[in-house]
Each structure stands twice: as C-alpha cells, then as structure tokens.
Amino acid sequence: MTLQPKGTGQLASSDGARHSRIHGVGGYRPERVITNEEVCTWIDSSDEWIRQRSGVVTRRWAAEHESVVDMAEAAARPALEMAGISAAQLSAIVVATVTHPFQTPAAAPLLATRLGADGVPAFDVSAACAGYCYGISLASDMVRGGSAEYVLVIGVEKLSSITDKHDRGTSFILADGAGAAVVGPSDTPGIGPTVWGSDGTNWETISQRVGWDEILRRWDQEETTGQPQDWSDLEVAGAREASTLKMAGQTVFRWAVWSMAPVCQQALDKAGITAADLDAFIPHQANMRIIDAMLKQLKLPDDIPVARDIAETGNTSAASIPLATERMLREGEVPRGGLALQVGFGAGLVFAAQVVVLP
Template identity: 70%
Template sequence: MTTQSSPETRADQPVLTVPEGPRHARIHGVGGYRPERVVTNEEVCTWIDSSDEWITQRSGIKERRFAREDETVIDMAEAAARDAIAMAGITPDQISVILMATVTHPYQTPAAAPLLAIRLGTNGPAAFDISAACAGYCYGISLANDMVRAGSAEYVLVVGVEKLSDFTDKHDRGTAFIFGDGAGAAVVGPSDFPGIGPTIWGSDGDNWDKIMQKESWTGLRGDMTDPAGGAVEWPNFAMQGQSVFRWAVYSIAPIVDKALAAAGLTAAQLDAFIPHQANMRITDAMIKHIGLPENVPVARDIAETGNTSAASVPLATARMLNEGEAPHGGLALQFGFGAGLVYAAQVVVLP
C-alpha cells in the first residue's frame, strides 16, 4: 500500500504566508435610515378588520414607515451606510467587505451588496448578501468581527435593510400591521480592546414554516412588471404568530444568558439592551427573563417602526445613540431572531 506524507512531515513543503490580523475588533460607527411615509394603525385598519387598540395590545406597534414605491433596499442601505461611515471617520475606499443582511432584495442575483458598493464609490470590496432574516445583522457583526481579527479585512460594512412593504399582504389580518421598512448599518474595524463579544447563534430548521414566504418567485421576471406595464403581485410573508411568540419567549430566551456569560458579564453591567423589534411583549418577557435592572435602557422602536427584520437592531442602535438614550462606549447586548428559524446574540461596545 502506498502512503503519502502529510504536509506537517514533509521537509520540502512550502509554508503558506497568511495575513496576521489585529487581536480585537469593534464597531466604529453606526447609521440608520427611516423612510418618510408614516403609516398609522388607523390607516392599516382601512385594509383589515381591526383597531388601533387591538394592534397595540398584541404587538406594541402604533405606526410604521413605508418606503416610496420607487425607493429600493439599495437606496435605503446607502443612506444608512453613509452615516455609519461618517461616524467611523473612514472613507468608502477603506472598506474591504460589504455584508448586506436582507430578505427583500427582489433578485436572487446579482446580490444587493455589490450594487451598494458601486453607490458608495468603494474600491471593489468583497460584497455579498446574508439571508438570515431578523438575525441577519447580528450574523453579519459576527462575521465582520472574525474577518477583521483574522486579517482578511480591514473595515467591514454591515448593513441590515428591508423593504417589507413590498412583501406584505395588506389584507392578511395576522401580518398586515406588523412589518415596516428601513435600514441600519455599522462599520466594524480593528481595535486595541475587545469590542465584540462571542456570538451565540444557531438555527431551528424544524420550525422553518413558522415564518415563510407564501409563494415562490416562479413566473416573476425582469423588473417585476408584466408585459403590459402593470405591477406583478409579489410573494407575501406568512407567520404563525402564537408559535413564534412561544418559540421566542420559551425556547430561545436563554440565548441572552449564554451571550452574557460568554462575554463575562451580568445583566446589571449592561448599558443597553437592543433586541430585535418583533413584538413588545416578547421584549418584556426577555427583560424579565434576564432580570434586567430598570435603569438599563431598552430599545422599543417597534412602536414607531414596526418589525423591520434585519434592519431593526442597527436602526434602534443608531437612534439610541443619536438621542442619547444609550451611551457612546457603553456595553450593549444585541439579539436577533426570526425566520429560519435562526438567532444570534452578542455583547458589543457601542461606538
């Protein structure tokens, strides 16, 4: 029998040269974008048989933002990204990688990230989309942290953006009031101190049907219009609300405990809690679960933005910093969870 020597035992084996990255990474800047149009519960109730009181009690949502018909995920992502880049104090050509977390870019290819790279005037960075729905931004922060620390990127732009109004069935009483549009972004780069804690993430594919696209893309072509120039009906999202609520409150709430433990912190040491803006009652249940002190600010943007999926965590982060609700340089626990079903949590130092 012929045997081959492994690379470790071959004296003549060339040694690969690999980049050496910094020991740590952190978020240097964040930005957010909310479309101009405000859609109130009263307007939603012209589409479905409901009331402002019922919607508020069930979800905590009072209003949401809808993008213009001609406003794309790339338009919104660009606005958020430029704010994040400005806060980070870098130029677009310093960005090595763009990660775009979205499930509402209406094309499977090309991805949205390379198109954003062109808009921003970057110098041909690696660019790709992440399809992890509401956990997509937290997934992106974890990947960016690893890229910077490994030396494969200097600065990574992470964007969470959704135009969920295009994928919402306005006559579905169970989902018509939930979703909104928006974008949030962060720039991750080298640091001389730990700025991003270990990510606790995972998936529960057995429950894939709890949040899903009702129809496939079969038959949709080109610019999503029919030959006569009329709009094609886009696929809509469906959700089993009670099942998702139970999953979030009882099955994955312990993930926040693990993220805190992995970072070597307690809830009392946090300066902010920024969970995915899915439902106010889910947020309240998580606060109770981790025993969060009353003085720690909590993101409750869902009241004004609705559920913006991948955009919700960075959008809330940018607002809390801009309004002084959360301190610059403070410790924030961020947690994304949703369709897949997928989840990710990590503690970060706010820029």
C-alpha cells in the same frame, strides 16, 4: 506508491487585529408614515388591538421607487461619518436582507459601487431578523482573522414589498428601513463572542415562497410583453399575493419568548459580564410583547434602557437592531462606549446574540 505533496505544505497565514469593535452606526427611515388607522383600512382590526398586541403605533414604508440598495446607501453614509472613515477605506461589505428583489446578483456589490468602494468583497446574508447580528459576527471575525480591516455591515429590508396588506397576522407589524455599522480594529475587545444557531424544525413558521407558477399564469393573462424581471414585477396582475410572507404568529411568539432569554444569558456569560453591567438591551424589534416577556425571563435590572423603537418604526427585520441602536445613541438614551446586549431572531428559524461596545 503513496503520493507525496510537492512542497512542505506550509502556507503563510493572514494576521488580523487583536480585537474588533463597532466604529460607527447609521440609520435610514423612509419618509412615509403608516398609521394604525391606515392599516385598519386594509384589515379588520383596531388601533387599540394593534397597540396592545404588538406595541406598534406607526411604521415607515418605503416609496415605490425606493430600493433596498437606496436605503442601504442612505444608512451607510452616516455610519461611515461616525466611524471617521471614507468608503474607499472599506475592505468588505456585508448586507443582511431578505427583500432584495433579485435572487442573484446580491445587493452588496451594487452598494459598494454606489458608495465608491468599488472592488471590495461584497455579499448578502440571508438570516432574516438575525441577519444584522450574523453580519456583526462575520465582520468581527474577518477583522480579527485578517481578511478585512474595515467592514460595512448593513441590515436593510423593504418588507412592504412582500407583505400582504390584507393579512391580519402580518400587515400591522412589518415595515421598511435600513441600519448600518462599520466594524474595524480595536485595541480592546469591542464585540463579545456570538451565541448563534438555528432551528430547522420550525423552518416553515415564517416563510416567503415565490409562487412562480401562479405568477407566470397571471402574467400571461395580462397585456404584457416579455417575462417578469424581478420580484417588483409581481405587482403586475396582482400576482404579488402569490409571494407574500406567511407567519405562524403564535408559534414564533412562543419560540422567541422561551428560547431567546437563555441565548441572551449565554451571550452575557461568554462576554464575562452580568446583566447589571449593561448600558442597554437592544433586542430585535419583533413585537413589544416579546420584548417585555424576554425582559421578565432575563431578570434585567429595571434601570437598564431597553430599545422600544418598534413603536414608531415597526418590525424592520434585519434593520431593526441597528436602527434602534442609532436612535438610542442619537437621543442620548445610552452612553457612547457603553455595553449593549443585542439579540436577533427570526425566519429559519435562526438567532444570534452578542454584547457590543457602543460606538
């Protein structure tokens, strides 16, 4: 006998908004400025080499006590203000980060409580430098699918906590900060289709492996009690070096330069616009040379403003696109309501691009 379902099998479905858009953005840059001169006290390099090879002039590093959640909160408040909504009106929080020092729980539920948005669904996304664009895509689909009305998307990193200061390949690029966006309903399309994907064949080109065996060995040698509690404890016994970020710089460079321009073009095509329609190009602030190479490939008209926040902010991974967006709007470099192409790419390797209407 074949089993039959009990009912008709018909369920009610949720109805979302017809369209979504970004209602507000906000940013937080830690106070401490790290100059190239300071970096050169850790590595054998020069201000000239760092500027030429990466475009970074200064970067911000968080204070020792400043956490990913602290920075996320500081970026979220101005984003909510620009959006004109209160935290209580949020229906979900998505935090893109790879530097929250707990494997679990996620940073997002704590952020929800801090903001006064207790009880909302809240989770983290691990998509490295593409995390913000992944978050915008998820939030847009949540708003349109009816599972949320207003979603707070945060890109936040404390990369200094996983950086080996003495590594010539990473220490001059990586930095800390947070950027936020509030995504909500819209009468007209405000977030174009996302072009996203991954390349697991290059899985190891940017990676942070937690060397727990080495950490516990060193921990045991110290006059410590108990077990290390989270990754912040890796400072103890100098064990942090066992768990810092490693990057195959040239491989990542080539991948980004050759693969990301076609992804950007697809995002333009899917949004039904051409490069000439753009008011801004806001790529992940990985490296100024990558940005320049992508511009050449994309054949972007010369008069379109391009985010170059990396010069003063460094590479803040998931935070870099919302931070650059916030700066361009604040400094009047791009019009509110204008069209921006944003593209994130990084460890995974993963990438995501979409055209958005600026808040």
